[in-house]
Amino acid sequence: MRERLSMDKDWLFHHGDIAIPVENSHKAVYGNAKAGGIMGAASIEWNDNEWETVGLPHDWSYRQPFDREGGVPDFGYKPRGIGWYRKKFKLEPSDNGRQLLLEFDGIATYATIYLNGSVLGRNFCGYTSFVVDITDNVFYGDRPNLLVVKVDASVSEGWWYEGAGIYRHVWLTKKDPLSIADRGIWVNPVKQDGEQWLTNVETRITNERETAAEVELLSRVVRADGAVVAEERTAGRAEAGEAAVLKQELPVSSPLLWDVDAPHLYKLHSTLLVDGEERDTVTTSYGYRSIRICPDTGFYLNERPLKIKGTCNHQDHAGVGVALPDALHEYRIARLKAMGSNAYRCAHHNPAPELLEACDRLGMLVMDENRNFDSSPEGLRQVENMVTRDRNHPSVVFYSLFNEEPLQGTPVGRKIFKRMKQAILRLDDTRPVLGAMNGGVMEDGGTVDVMDIAGFNYMHGGYDRFHEKHPGQPMIGSETVSAFATRGTYVSDTALQFFDSFDRERANWGNTARESWQAINTRDYMMGTFVWTGFDYRGEPTPYEWPSVSTHFGILDTCGFPKDSYYLYQAFWLDEPVAHITGGWNWPGKEGQPVTVMTHTNCDEVALYVNGELRYRQAVELYEQCQWEIPYEPGTLRLEGYRQGKRVAVDEKITSGAACALRVETSKAALLGDGRNAVVVNVYAIDAAGRFVETAGQRVSFSLTGSGIILGAGNGNPNSHEADHLMERCLFNGCLQLIVGSDAGHNAIELTLQGEGLQPLVQVIPVEVADEPPYVLSVHERYINNWLLTQELSPERPDPNVEIHPTDMNSWEKVDVSFGPQQLLQGADGYVIYRSSITLTEREKNSSPYLYFHALSGDTEIYVNGRLLAKQSSPWPMTLEVALDDVELGDETVLSVLVGIQPDVYKPGINGAVSMGLRG
Template identity: 45%
Template sequence: MDKFSLDRDWKFYNGDFELPETKTHTECYMAAKAGGAIGAASPDFDKSDWETVNLPHDWAVYNEFEEKWGPSQGYKKRGKAWYSKRFRLDESDRDKQILIEFEGISSYATVYLNGSVIGRNFCGYNSFVVDATDMALYGDQVNDLVVFVDATQIEGWWYEGAGIYRHVNLYKKNKLHIAHWGVFVHPIRKTVDVWDAATDTTIENSSYENKNFRLKTYILDKEDNIVGKDEKEFSVAGGNKIEVNQSILTYSPLLWDIDAPNLYTMVSELYENDSLVDSQKNTFGFRTIAINKDNGFFLNGRHVPLYGTCNHQDHAGVGVAVPDSVNEYRIKLLKEMGSNAYRCAHGNPNPEILDYCDKYGILVMDENRNFNSSADGIKQVQDMVMRDRNHPSVVMYSLFNEEPLQGTPTGRKLAERLQCEIKKLDATRFLVGAMNTGVTTDGGACDILDMTGFNYITHTYDDFREKYPDMPMLGSENDSAFQTRGVYKTDHSKNIIDCYDSEAAPWGNTYRDGFKQVDTRPHIMGLFIWTGFDYRGEPTPFEWPSIGTQFGIMDTCGFKKDAFYLNKAFFTDEPMIHILPHWNFADGEEVRVMTHTNCSEAELFLNGKSLGKKNVDKYDMADWFVPFEKGTLKMVGYIDSKEVCSDEVSTANAAKKIIITPQNEFVYDSCDDAVIFNISVVDENGVSVPTADNLIKFTADGGEIIGVGNGDPNSHEADKAEERHLFNGLCQVIVKQSDGAENVTVTAASDGLESATATVKSVANENKKIFIPSVNEKYIAKWRQAVDLSETRPDPNVKIEDHDMNTWGIVSVGSGYDDKFKNVTGYGLYKTTVNINENDNFIVFRELTGNEVEVFVNGEQKFKGDCQWGRKVEINVSDVNGDADIVVIVNSTKADGNGGISKPVVITD
């Protein structure tokens, strides 16, 4: 298997086209045939003036905020759009299977290749694969891949973005191959030291003859040592597939755990007649999971409370088209907080997120978007499981979220059906439904899955436990507390809320109360806080001019709110203490000072003077009310009367200097990798200024600025810009590396401040992507051709009768010699109509073949000449505007000669 990236150089049109009217019989006939798509889906459609974009791409994030588009989608217009990528495949690929994988498109998508539909998808969250094998063209011919995206279709009540917002990959496989997503590794612990890395491999034979094969499978540790292997021989009938089950014993492997996420690689090699015809590598881990109605969740036999967050996909500046490195940045922040679990809200996530959860040791609730048992609904569930079932981080699948039918008999049947479909593909994970009503209703879905998920409704915890004492319980969505980063006085008139954990949604809890509700009930296996990060859309608790939520423990840039440290105190045992607020207030103003700590006592000092030591309640924390006085506020944490940690804040003067903090030490070269640069300002003493709102202007060398943000939920500044105001002292710029640049350098400047520059090195990536280049030309692919050669020269002005589909065939040209001229002599005629615009100057026949060839444009002869050895011909059409009739007459006078439009025909400027 060879994998390539199709991410670069797509043509994009923001909007839709009216289909051309099919007025004639010929037009209707041709449109009804394979390859006959009309309008923008047609290979002949002129896409030269469309915008060029790279993927991932979210067109909605470019739009202005407008109140008329409503709060759910963040006041951004979505709509419909078209994408097109034209590319070539090698002649050597002709006998291979060609697959195209879309990791995610928002929302509904129709995929065309060379004028035929090759796939449709009705979910904005699942990855899906289309088989391009039968419609693909090879050699000099150009493939026209077109995707129509209908983002007027709404699946969520949050910002969903619009477009091909994840990666697109192309796979080339031999006829005998390992099926896509066809390897499933599910280790089984046999004894204390012995594991069976049970592996199910689906072998697919897309040829039409029987094949014998040998499957060699082996496990590599991180040093590439083989630690287990197996081989089996089978046969598979033509056009069929077979599943091969292997038992691969491994001795004393390192376990995958949240604290030590050890990973192994399963290598699958497929041989036919001792020749390697396909191979795949799949990362996996050895671990056990279990749940208990009384004691919750167990990982590798160890009780692990789930300290999780729910997370949407978008990030400041880039919308849902989030670079891989930015997703890694977000996962690392959650891990730093002590979170050990990640809920994909509310749909199948970007696959790279699961890679990072594997890498850093975070348990995942993988969630299905649509509660639906139609063929499309079942396919979405199947795609989720097939794609994600090798990730050791994935420990449960969520079938639904807050569905109105969840407490009804209909909801029960839907859940049973989806459960059945999942278990067919993966019976090793637990199944859950995230419920906000109906948990104690008879006949609903609450008690038929492996556990019941509770979205808020903490008041039902005990009633449910009494009614269903044997049912494991999970806080699948908790809290919905509000905070505006850097704000310490609530002002609803300004749509801002303080960071003292003082407010939550009517249906939710503060962080402190929400944690207490679960922590004091050991049978509840954990909680998933809503949310890890602020997100665009659903601007609760306010609406316009707010454009994003304030639920996040961090804002949309990943800047930490004080809630980060509050939850870290709940989640971790390593002594820590955090003091809030900052220390910039008016003289004499009474300020509430609060601690977030896992220590039992805390003492507060102002300019070296103790303001008292207090016992810290595990859930409520402790606070002081202090008249403001410039200087330094320090807080010390104690355990068993011993000082174990401290934190301090100091009064900042006016901002003097910009500070840039890159979030990566390096960036991968020529991989479309990106790096985050976080921006702050300090005074003359190097003290951060927490209230600064300066406008910062950016320039980038060695990269392209792809987004800016500051985490302000009320800001209407553009996401795509080269400047941004600080919000409470912070802003962010994201830069994508340019191919070949040795470094990515960002400079930040602002009036009255000392500017700053930061540089990140570019390094080579051993897993460097191979990008398939685009071909940006206008092709004339569809022609009418006289079915039979004639002995006499045909009339170039011949009229094709509208009803005549039999003496005039529909053909594509440019793929080589025309078989009509094989071993015969005579005249052949090709005819088409193309649109010539003011920028088109030439029609270029890359190769015409025949003893004598004539070319006519609107009845006028433009070329006549000998082309028996093949000849490139350029026709000047600068004097033509609008539809033009093109006729080519080929005369072959030798039976052993060749003829035809043997290479592609293009229109150039």
């Protein structure tokens, strides 16, 4: 049966490229040209004992210091470069005969995948999930497999912080060679008359066997409560070495629909049977929902008109770079949902699978975006990967093929778009396809009129003109606003590179939130908007550069702390009453001086009080809001919102005292002790009365005990150069955030925070008992596998340290001793020599190294650098340990093993793996 195992644990990592010593000898050149013969860091012999141990997801870039001189502003001044990953693991003999697939969810950026000294795959997009079949190249039993990934992040695809490394999950799938194909199931529910739905299912069966097979596919539709609501059994035939596609139609009456407000999900359980016996099972999550686009009235979900209230987002988060734990994806989507957002644009790339799963669960529509505008075979492969991976997600309602491409208005761009769109339609014809354009929309020979939807990036002054020219073309604001604000800041300061929060600072190509939403919301034919951006992100620090390292565009900062505009969007996008005061009320030394106060409300009328005295009561125009200049006086600022004369919402700001303590909010009540869970810990400065201190900036240190680890910290300051991974961080305008990850176990976490002038705080986070998901264990021994063996037996005892001529490829044979004994030695009489060499670091030399022979038989003598260290005589395989303490170990240590063989020796010679260990 199918197994899916995590490969995330215990990788060895080296930051920087690895220079392979130039070897021009015939032996080196000849060997490197052979399968499994790659030299350097991808070889089993490479010494990785000095490498760092890391877990995945892993982003090495965010841990690097900011580099103003050599860094790139677009990348947040963080170095990228090249890195190497290695993981040694074993497979059980029972796995022999199964198909083995490695699935990489995302590697930034270019990646080369090596297994056991051979290149098995390359990937050229940092946002593409891809699969490598390793079935033919693996070892079973005692011999470890070596998986090596070289990551070249010196190549960039975007103009924002992209991170570097294996920053998403890696999985190993084991399955029968006759099985359901990887990404082989597509569930496409289609509404029929009344409340009837037809669940169209296509299942691809692959047969890697040598004979054809008659198969049966049993498909069951299961509701969330476990009830089976439809079932179908279909017979088919899978020819040897080919794939068969079985199509099924499962009728379902009155399913619970997937909607943004009620995201009901179903599961399809697919079981492959041969002669009545189960061979494979796959479970697919999906939902019943319909989408319809009208060029006059916009977007319809389940035949209900729905204005798209979306945000554009990159994928990094404060404290962890792009290596987000799964729970953090859900946290971010939940923050956007609470704002009233119902749509998420993956800008400008295919997202992590866990993000789409969170959107499915929480009810968030998705514009799934391709990274590279490219119709070459490689470009089409990237598009196809996006579609086959994501088409079962009910949240995905749009495919976007590009963002702001110079060719968008040209005939060349038109041809590229059409070919890419055709690639999508061959796999999924149920979702509209668009591009996000910042020009070229009025060109007849460009891409726009071959799109299903015209995507407008800004250009809201051209909405009406385009609609008049193309009245049958649906339109969406694929990217809008680009307003600037710094959380908790109410006076713009060019020197400090901070922006105020009154929705008036914007990029020269953008608009305020109020201008943009009015342009969208007052036009029925505009189906909605995707605001740039939901969250601040590292890199592209527009309009400033150093010391800014993050953007100012976000509605929330890099931690997900709301800026004031968050409440403005709540006023726009929520039906329930919202009343929020925008403006600070902590201005020591400014008593009597006017300060700006603004409303963010959807109420008809507001009243503003200062220390109980009514200052203003007036009607509110939604797209303008109210703004006043009020003489500051410490105390209480109170805003009341009214609808039809009835008070329905209240907000207060109270002048605080000095910060003297901290308050903590966690994103969940407890952490799962499964080694993968995470919790967001938001920290706020408070005064003696427990009031939030919006101006606090003290440095806070933190530590924890129990089954957890601090993955990183942030504070949302776009100009902060503090390290994300250190155990201290300054508050920024009263806030900071920690990401606490699960360390397998069930001991409660005690998180201790303390700062100057702040009362120490101990926050207990319960840890619930939870099993670790199945994962592949790593092997940490250093293996010696580059053995040569004399081709002919010598009847007389030879010199065990005989010199090998560099061009001699015939007197000596390269052998893999871990596969067992050489058959040519069985029943023989005479002598053979095994030869290998290793290079040891100074640390290894000083750590009491030893050799360990897992299986050795015959009359054996072990020589190291020409010196006899051990003898053993046995007619059957035995282990042997050889200490190297007393040997002078130079740059290269030569190993020679002389074996005397007689016909009655069982499995003669070295017939098991050889490894090197350290005692020190």
